[in-house]
Amino acid sequence: MTQLTKTIILAGVYCFLSLNQVFSQLTTIPIETQHHALVLQVAENQDLNIIYFGKKLSRAEEYGQVPGVYRQSEDYTQMLNAAYTASGSRNLLEPAISVTHADGNKSLDLKYVNHQQERIDENVSQLSVVLKDPAYDFEVTLYYKTYQQHDVVEQWSVIRHGEEANVTLHKFASANLYLKADSYWLRQYHGDWAQEMQPEETRLTHGIKTLDTKLGTRANLFQPSVFMVSLDKIATEDEGQVLYGALEWSGNFRIDLELDPLDNLRIMAGMNNYASDYSLPSGEAFQTPAFLYTFSNQGKGLASRNLHNWAREYKILNGEGNRLTLLNNWEATYFDFNEQILKGLLSDTKQLGVDLFLLDDGWFANKYPRNGDTAGLGDWEPNREKLPNGISVLVEEAEAHNVKFGIWIEPEMVNPKSELYENHPDWVIKQPEREEYYFRNQLVLDLTNPEVQDFVFGIVDDLLTENPELAYIKWDCNAVIYNAYSAHLDQQSHLYIDYVRGLYGVLERIRQKYPEVPMMLCSGGGGRVDYAALQYFTEFWPSDNTDPLERIYMQWEYSYFYPAITSANHVTDWGKQPIKFRTDVAMMGKMGFDIVVDELAPNDLKFCQQAIDHYDTVKDIIWHGDQFRLSNPTESNVASVMYVDEAKSSGVIFNYLVNNRYRVGSHSPIRLKGLDADKQYRVREINLYPGTPSTLDPEKIYSGDFLMNIGFNPDVRVGRNSVVLQLNEVQ
Ligand code: GLA
Numbered sequence: 001m002t003q004l005t006k007t008i009i010l011a012g013v014y015c016f017l018s019l020n021q022v023f024s025q026l027t028t029i030p031i032e033t034q035h036h037a038l039v040l041q042v043a044e045n046q047d048l049n050i051i052y053f054g055k056k057l058s059r060a061e062e063y064g065q066v067p068g069v070y071r072q073s074e075d076y077t078q079m080l081n082a083a084y085t086a087s088g089s090r091n092l093l094e095p096a097i098s099v100t101h102a103d104g105n106k107s108l109d110l111k112y113v114n115h116q117q118e119r120i121d122e123n124v125s126q127l128s129v130v131l132k133d134p135a136y137d138f139e140v141t142l143y144y145k146t147y148q149q150h151d152v153v154e155q156w157s158v159i160r161h162g163e164e165a166n167v168t169l170h171k172f173a174s175a176n177l178y179l180k181a182d183s184y185w186l187r188q189y190h191g192d193w194a195q196e197m198q199p200e201e202t203r204l205t206h207g208i209k210t211l212d213t214k215l216g217t218r219a220n221l222f223q224p225s226v227f228m229v230s231l232d233k234i235a236t237e238d239e240g241q242v243l244y245g246a247l248e249w250s251g252n253f254r255i256d257l258e259l260d261p262l263d264n265l266r267i268m269a270g271m272n273n274y275a276s277d278y279s280l281p282s283g284e285a286f287q288t289p290a291f292l293y294t295f296s297n298q299g300k301g302l303a304s305r306n307l308h309n310w311a312r313e314y315k316i317l318n319g320e321g322n323r324l325t326l327l328n329n330w331e332a333t334y335f336d337f338n339e340q341i342l343k344g345l346l347s348d349t350k351q352l353g354v355d356l357f358l359l360d361d362g363w364f365a366n367k368y369p370r371n372g373d374t375a376g377l378g379d380w381e382p383n384r385e386k387l388p389n390g391i392s393v394l395v396e397e398a399e400a401h402n403v404k405f406g407i408w409i410e411p412e413m414v415n416p417k418s419e420l421y422e423n424h425p426d427w428v429i430k431q432p433e434r435e436e437y438y439f440r441n442q443l444v445l446d447l448t449n450p451e452v453q454d455f456v457f458g459i460v461d462d463l464l465t466e467n468p469e470l471a472y473i474k475w476d477c478n479a480v481i482y483n484a485y486s487a488h489l490d491q492q493s494h495l496y497i498d499y500v501r502g503l504y505g506v507l508e509r510i511r512q513k514y515p516e517v518p519m520m521l522c523s524g525g526g527g528r529v530d531y532a533a534l535q536y537f538t539e540f541w542p543s544d545n546t547d548p549l550e551r552i553y554m555q556w557e558y559s560y561f562y563p564a565i566t567s568a569n570h571v572t573d574w575g576k577q578p579i580k581f582r583t584d585v586a587m588m589g590k591m592g593f594d595i596v597v598d599e600l601a602p603n604d605l606k607f608c609q610q611a612i613d614h615y616d617t618v619k620d621i622i623w624h625g626d627q628f629r630l631s632n633p634t635e636s637n638v639a640s641v642m643y644v645d646e647a648k649s650s651g652v653i654f655n656y657l658v659n660n661r662y663r664v665g666s667h668s669p670i671r672l673k674g675l676d677a678d679k680q681y682r683v684r685e686i687n688l689y690p691g692t693p694s695t696l697d698p699e700k701i702y703s704g705d706f707l708m709n710i711g712f713n714p715d716v717r718v719g720r721n722s723v724v725l726q727l728n729e730v731q
Helices: 003-024 060-065 299-315 339-352 392-400 419-423 450-466 492-513 548-561 579-587 602-624 704-709
Strands: 028-032 036-042 048-055 097-100 111-119 124-132 138-147 152-161 167-179 184-190 198-203 207-212 227-231 241-247 253-259 265-271 278-280 291-296 326-328 356-359 404-409 472-475 519-521 568-571 590-593 626-631 638-644 650-657 680-686 701-703 722-729
Touching: 028 060, 028 124, 028 138, 036 060, 048 060, 048 167, 152 167, 152 278, 152 299, 167 241, 167 291, 184 253, 241 253, 241 265, 241 299, 241 548, 278 492, 291 299, 299 548, 299 626, 326 339, 339 356, 339 392, 339 602, 356 392, 356 472, 392 404, 404 450, 450 492, 548 579, 548 626, 548 638, 568 579, 579 590, 579 602, 579 650, 579 722, 590 602, 602 638, 602 650, 602 680, 602 722, 680 704, 701 704
Parallel strands: 326 356, 326 590, 356 404, 404 472, 472 519, 568 590
Antiparallel strands: 028 036, 036 048, 097 167, 111 124, 124 138, 138 152, 152 291, 167 265, 167 278, 184 198, 184 227, 207 253, 227 241, 241 291, 253 265, 626 638, 638 650, 650 722, 680 701, 680 722
């Protein structure tokens, strides 16, 4: 029995007082942001525990008193609240880390050694805490990087040892959290191709709920790592305590949410350890990716806005910059095009009025031409039949039309029917003794192999060297990893982790040489969307499903975690809605088109051209402003989303009818948010279809107070199922 336990038991009826006295003498390490605190404490036995997670207290010295006011049942192990739960000693629940030492022993105990707080700038600080095993030369340093204003924390760990031989890491979480509440409500996501970001919100019960993926690449196809946990009750947009979490990792992840015997919630998040025992040599550092979280005690809306601001400022490539509107040819031509057709599309790009033409799949491969998705992937020379003069002539033609040119690649993957596969069968991930199994007729290249890394880097480098004017890249990733085996690796269990590290190495090289070129993170839709990848990409492709009705829901869910500037939304022929509805939905992010422009009815074309002009007047607010989700399509017949600029002087509000039943519509006004109560505003309808008058009076002026308390009625109904409003301050 430890001295601390004895003290507690002996204290008897005076337990409350004694506990407070005991705890207050212990080293307490508050990790605070503007409104949030995670508080660590070093126990008498040098264990590092979490004693508080939640709203920041005004007196930091009172954190030490928190454990004393709980009367939960006994923690036999004294480590349910460990800041990083080791396994093989006293632990009885899910560990954050488990290892086999060089001598074969499987036990680990981690004791506090020291901590260091570093202030990076006004907003950012970093705490590191060193933990060591008293019995083995093995240590873990926990890192907590805090972003004060944004209430965001990034947490990761670095594992090292000085043992005689390699240590095997069986589990290696990035973060371990401990939350106390009366109940915990998890919002998680699942999906499949064209059905990404389907939410489920349920109460967590005792035991473990694991969110994970084992797909290797296109890792989010069935489940992304983003989630939220509301405390006590489901947080609304403006009320309630909620934690948003995500792993900054583009491969297999695993997030365990364990409701423990004391009714507290343990969260362990990191790379998935599935089939991934990692053999760590002495003296080498094993760094986990960052687990990212933000905590709000004012509901989901604030959590999103904090995360959006943080992401634009610190993570997303050129997050605070501009984006290019575009015309893509994927759905207009699929694989069926040639130079002549593309030249026509370049002139359509100009006519439409967007910034760039994006040439999609099908432009490459000769021995096995890429005329469908069954051949040619991997052979990145322009197809001579379709493009006898290569890409450069198209880039020049684009210049002549005063538009930019972008191109699609899928550099990590290969069709078996390709020269690349014939020449380098050992570059492909596949089991040597088993039949090949394909995802979209293709296999994944082995990015653990430096030669493959050079090849993948070379695809981008060659394109940009040969065509310095190339202005945009769509980087696709359509296959998952089947038959995980690398001809390059000695340790097969390193494959999933080293693949992602190899990918980041390539992206790092690309960004060193080409820091600015915008790149879309596409993965057969939203198969790869995360904040590690977004450091190298300017935007992501949420889904191949561009049916605008579906997109209202999907973009809504993505918007909890990702700012609108990252969401590439294209107007296509999916869905039954008119062009206006489709365009309005695409405007709620980074707008593009993927339609046959020269088949548009004259008024449809005119509408699109005018919409691009309108978009130019509001895109800055959508990309860089604050987003407010006003009316939830899962709870109402009307979806409404608003963006407001920093000065609270202009905004744009998108409203849609999401149900077709008799007399449905915006019967009541929709309360606006984020305005200045004392300012006066004019609300005008924009993006009207040619010849359609608005039913709203453009001259009426309302105070911010009125708009936020009473609201505004966009008059959404059948016949007006998509209404865009622009709001401007009247001086
Ligand atoms: C994936 C992408 C699409 C398109 C095709 C091309 O499905 O998500 O946008 O680029 O590949 O094959």
